[in-house]
Amino acid sequence: MSITVGTYLVELLAANDIDCVFGIPGVHTLELYRGLAAVKLRHVLVRHEQAAGFAADGYARISGRAAAAFVISGPGFTNILTAVGQAYSDSVPLLVIASMPVRPSLGKHWGVLHEMKSQQTVASGIFGVARTAASAEDVRDHLRACLASLRVGRPRPAYLGIPLDLLAKSTDLVATRFPQAPSGVDSAAAPIDAAIRLLDGARRPLIVAGGGARGARLELRALVEKLDALLVTTAAGKGLLPEQHGANLGASLPYAPTQALAASADVIVAVGTELSETDVYSGLRLPLTGRLIRIDIDATKLCDHYAAEVPIWGDARSSLAAIGRGVSQRVGWRTALGGAASTREAIRDSFGAMARAQWGALRAIRSALPADGVVFSDMTQIAYLGNYAYATDAPGCWMHPSGYGTLGFALPAAIGAKIAAPARPVLALAGDYGLQFTINELITAVEQGVTLPIVVWNNAALGQIRDDMLAARIPPIGVVGRNPDFIALAQAYGAAASRVHEPEALESAIRGALKYAGPTLIEIRETDFLTASTLGSST
Numbered sequence: 001m002s003i004t005v006g007t008y009l010v011e012l013l014a015a016n017d018i019d020c021v022f023g024i025p026g027v028h029t030l031e032l033y034r035g036l037a038a039v040k041l042r043h044v045l046v047r048h049e050q051a052a053g054f055a056a057d058g059y060a061r062i063s064g065r066a067a068a069a070f071v072i073s074g075p076g077f078t079n080i081l082t083a084v085g086q087a088y089s090d091s092v093p094l095l096v097i098a099s100m101p102v103r104p105s106l107g108k109h110w111g112v113l114h115e116m117k118s119q120q121t122v123a124s125g126i127f128g129v130a131r132t133a134a135s136a137e138d139v140r141d142h143l144r145a146c147l148a149s150l151r152v153g154r155p156r157p158a159y160l161g162i163p164l165d166l167l168a169k170s171t172d173l174v175a176t177r178f179p180q181a182p183s184g185v186d187s188a189a190a191p192i193d194a195a196i197r198l199l200d201g202a203r204r205p206l207i208v209a210g211g212g213a214r215g216a217r218l219e220l221r222a223l224v225e226k227l228d229a230l231l232v233t234t235a236a237g238k239g240l241l242p243e244q245h246g247a248n249l250g251a252s253l254p255y256a257p258t259q260a261l262a263a264s265a266d267v268i269v270a271v272g273t274e275l276s277e278t279d280v281y282s283g284l285r286l287p288l289t290g291r292l293i294r295i296d297i298d299a300t301k302l303c304d305h306y307a308a309e310v311p312i313w314g315d316a317r318s319s320l321a322a323i324g325r326g327v328s329q330r331v332g333w334r335t336a337l338g339g340a341a342s343t344r345e346a347i348r349d350s351f352g353a354m355a356r357a358q359w360g361a362l363r364a365i366r367s368a369l370p371a372d373g374v375v376f377s378d379m380t381q382i383a384y385l386g387n388y389a390y391a392t393d394a395p396g397c398w399m400h401p402s403g404y405g406t407l408g409f410a411l412p413a414a415i416g417a418k419i420a421a422p423a424r425p426v427l428a429l430a431g432d433y434g435l436q437f438t439i440n441e442l443i444t445a446v447e448q449g450v451t452l453p454i455v456v457w458n459n460a461a462l463g464q465i466r467d468d469m470l471a472a473r474i475p476p477i478g479v480v481g482r483n484p485d486f487i488a489l490a491q492a493y494g495a496a497a498s499r500v501h502e503p504e505a506l507e508s509a510i511r512g513a514l515k516y517a518g519p520t521l522i523e524i525r526e527t528d529f530l531t532a533s534t535l536g537s538s539t
């Protein structure tokens with residue numbers, strides 16, 4: 001029996017483990033919805049396509065499974081691209097299915113509805129894999145390639161464009177499950193041996209672990225302990241060791257005391273990390289002088305501006321396990337230094353009044369959330385501190401839009417996470433300005449009935465940019481805007497809302513929000529927390 005290509009596509013998605021799609025239907029995607037009710041594929045309506053991308057991103061970050069987004073040609077497609085840029089830079093898998101105008105019109109500039117000069121060219125510039133289908137067989141073959149790219153090697157977002165006349169055509173193809181591609185890359189023995197030799201001769205070994213090491217927690221810990229090494233993570237690698245572990249410098253790469261240690265390490269193992277500007281936040285390159293072993297699933301990372309003396313192309317887990325088996329147990333640098341504690345103390349001593357006020361709020365959030373709680377943070381000053389100072393004992397508990405640095409990420413990504421993992425406690429943390437990029441998704445959270453505390457750090461400003469202008473002696477312009485009444489606005493959307501004035505009240509408001517079957521906006525004013533922190537420290 002023949003079906004439409006649109007129905008064939010949704011059947012293919014369902015047959016290949018895509019179980020959720022975020023989207024906004026339009027006249028160009030009608031045919032994607034024809035077969036939707038008959039398959040096991042949940043559709044979540046969002047209020048802007050950018051949020052469909054962020055929600056699919058949050059869904060994948062928390063579950064490890066990719067979700068899809070359906071967008072219309074032209075504006076729906078361009079609206080989602082910012083979220084795609086974020087997912088690309090943070091190695092998050094998601095699948096965008098976009099319609100395109102009818103095939104006879106493509107490239108001819110007839111001015112048809114939702115026409116773009118070249119949707120495929122734009123997609124090629126931002127997705128990991130970007131394909132346009134011209135036939136039902138193309139839909140099958142391109143989708144297979146897209147799904148394989150999400151699941152093998154370094155995950156990146158994938159795109160499939162389908163002209164709307166093709167979506168409506170009928171096909172006799174039958175949706176089946178694609179053969180599964182292998183999931184890992186086995187590292188070659190020779191560089192593993194070279195790494196073992198280098199580490200056995202090391203006097204001051206340091207391991208730097210990023211998001212790519214998240215699946216290798218035990219192997220990493222075993223290696224750190226065997227080498228008596230120190231470990232520093234990026235924000236994406238937070239929690240790879242428990243916060244209090246003696247070797248754990250935390251996600252402290254941007255801080256001077258850690259950078260001084262890194263500069264004095266004689267052998268560095270960088271695993272699953274780009275060591276990018278947004279990991280380091282003090283120039284383009286860490287001042288490393290030691291010999292460098294890099295482990296990465298992305299071969300291009302092994303020879304970038306931190307070219308490795310020992311490049312290991314492989315996944316973090318098997319590579320670290322093989323190195324861990326080969327190195328000799330020793331007592332060395334970490335024990336001699338007395339562990340990570342003095343470095344962490346030096347970092348803490350460098351906190352000024354504002355950082356201490358923010359830290360008070362971060363600790364309140366941490367104590368209100370159970371051990372498996374997850375924070376989705378936005379681009380706000382409290383989150384920049386939280387990248388280091390929010391305590392995590394397991395990976396995947398602090399999700400920040402690190403690389404692309406996109407305002408508006410936290411709320412829709414947290415909604416996507418709750419849809420993927422309803423039992424996990426999730427919290428969104430955003431600044432007063434960043435929240436307004438996607439605050440309309442409050443209604444999505446209300447509609448979906450997701451339990452979600454949303455903590456707003458309100459400093460009544462584009463605080464970081466104001467501070468940067470002041471530091472650069474630029475008269476501050478455009479950094480203070482009028483804010484809405486966040487409480488009234490949240491309530492208008494049907495969310496619960498309250499304002500709290502100090503950390504204890506924040507903690508109990510979050511505990512309450514975690515019991516409420518819907519979103520709760522909790523506003524905190526920076527000035528209140530600054531006062532509370534100053535009073536607290538003087539007693």
Ligand SMILES: Cc1ncc(C[n+]2csc(CCOP(=O)(O)OP(=O)(O)O)c2C)c(N)n1
Pocket residue numbers: 379380381382405406407430431432433434435457459461462463464465
């Ligand atoms: C989409 C996007 N546009 C602009 C920026 C630049 N930007 C970074 S932080 C920031 C200010 C954010 O203000 P707020 O959310 O209130 O956080 P605060 O710095 O005050 O804590 C801006 C405009 C960005 N990161 N992303």
Ligand SMILES: [Mg+2]
Pocket residue numbers: 431432433457458459460461462463
């Ligand atoms: Mg602000």
